[in-house]
Amino acid sequence: MQDYSQAHLTQQLVYESARAHPERSALLFQGRGMSYDKLADSVARSRSYFGRIGVGPGDRVLLLLPDCPSFVIAFFGIIAAGGIPVPLSTSVDIEEAAGAVSVAQPIVIIVDERSAVRFKPLLLMEGVETVIIASWSAPAEFEREMQLCNADHSIIYAPDRLAYGLFSSGSTGAPKLIPHRHKDLLLAYDSYASPHVGYRYGDICLAVPKLHFGYGLGNNLAFPLRAGAAVILFPEAPNASVLIEAALAHAPTLFFSQPRALAELLGVNTTREAMGSVRLCVSAGEPLHNSLIDRWRALTGTDIYDSYGTTEVGHVFMVPTPGNHRPGSVGGPIAGCDIVLRDPEGRPTEETLGELWVRTPSAANCYWNNRAASEDVFQDGWVRTRDTFFRDEHGRFYPRGRVDDLIKLGCGKWVNPTDVEQLLTLVPGVSECVVLGTTGMDGLTVLKAILVYEGTNNQVHAAEMAASSVREKWPNEPERWLTKVEFTRCLPKTSTGKIKRSAVDGQTMTEFAYNC
Known part of the structure; x- marks a missing residue:
């Protein structure tokens, strides 16, 4: 396994990729492409801009942006300046956004112009120094100010080599922020994305999950950039009509979805034509039923498999092996990942049913400023998932529900x-x-x-x-x-x-x- 202890995400995914294939499209958005060279230049300018407004090592910046080039440019520019971007869905209400601010304690918030009025109260919260308006349709404050800055390709590290933070969904009480290091997504690429998805130079990726989710951030940004592929971005919710329009416009070769979206697409007449260029579909989000697998393969002729991961671990860490997929199963652990089933007292068990615990180099080691929750979930290098699994005689794992009632x-x-x-x-x-x-x-x-x-x-x-x-x-x-x-x-x-x-x-x- 490659040593990424000195790696920097902006350097590895943006600047090095731009040097390798400067003219190739990195981002595809609303009928236009942004080359790797243009992306690198924009990121370097945004790095200069964030440094100018006072973002330094370890400072959090909340990103309330839809999937668009400005999200990507800001994300990597903040990291280059030593800051820690924390993406958050633009669909959250003001109470949820305020809770996220209380946890992340950002000094800067970047908000889409369409949501600016709704999130205006965040400016009054303790610690927030600046709210910046961005836009995906026409240049706003962020885009205009960034372009006035000189490109600065230097990179700075945050303390503890932290790169970004993601909020965990589905928890009760206050939201939990999970900090990840520069190496985590790079390790996930080597152990999961490259061997199991098989990203290729020139691939075009389409995804249901958004970039503020780890599933989307990896599969539809970090991993394609690592491979020299292009990513399709759209700000709208990923319903069937939006996905089909994007697919017809850009001819994706990889499609990252979830069962609910697949079911909707199967009810649309133009799905076969739109997905004709796709060679592989990866599903996650909830168990993939056999009927969906059969119907998808019959309609599109493309392969599809289920997968499992958590935000705490960083990305997908359980996938089926070729030829060994069974309906309802997410397969087994990827290389470099250890998993164990434990009983309700936390003891390893040889029983076929138990709570899944995982240990892998890409996993986080704590929740941000939440000691009690951290001690419960992160224990001696292991991460408890709070999910129960059944293990069959062939070592395949089947999700069997939550430990809690969500x-x-x-x-x-x-x-x-x-x-x-x-x-x-x-x-x-x-x-x-x-x-x-x-x-x-x-x-x-x-x-x-x-x-x-x-x-x-x-x-x-x-x-x-x-x-x-x-x-x-x-x-x-x-x-x-x-x-x-x-x-x-x-x-x-x-x-x-x-x-x-x-x-x-x-x-x-x-x-x-x-x-x-």
């Missing part, structure tokens, strides 16, 4: 059932309820509510009231909507009076923590 509904889509349950108890006549993940069409996870109903309306009307209350509460989050509503006279309880979820028919899904 429900996984696709890449980066988590639902805390308590939030929905609290809403449902406000429906007249509902005395108790439980919300679970269950298997819907194509093996995708959907939400099901089981209600103890004591009202005067019939159950059909009560079910519609329950479902409509959820739709009205979260009109823009269809993953929270109820697909099924069932009724029972009572719910099973533990000895302490809590609802015993494990005794209720349902299914919770495993976490892929890069949050696509």
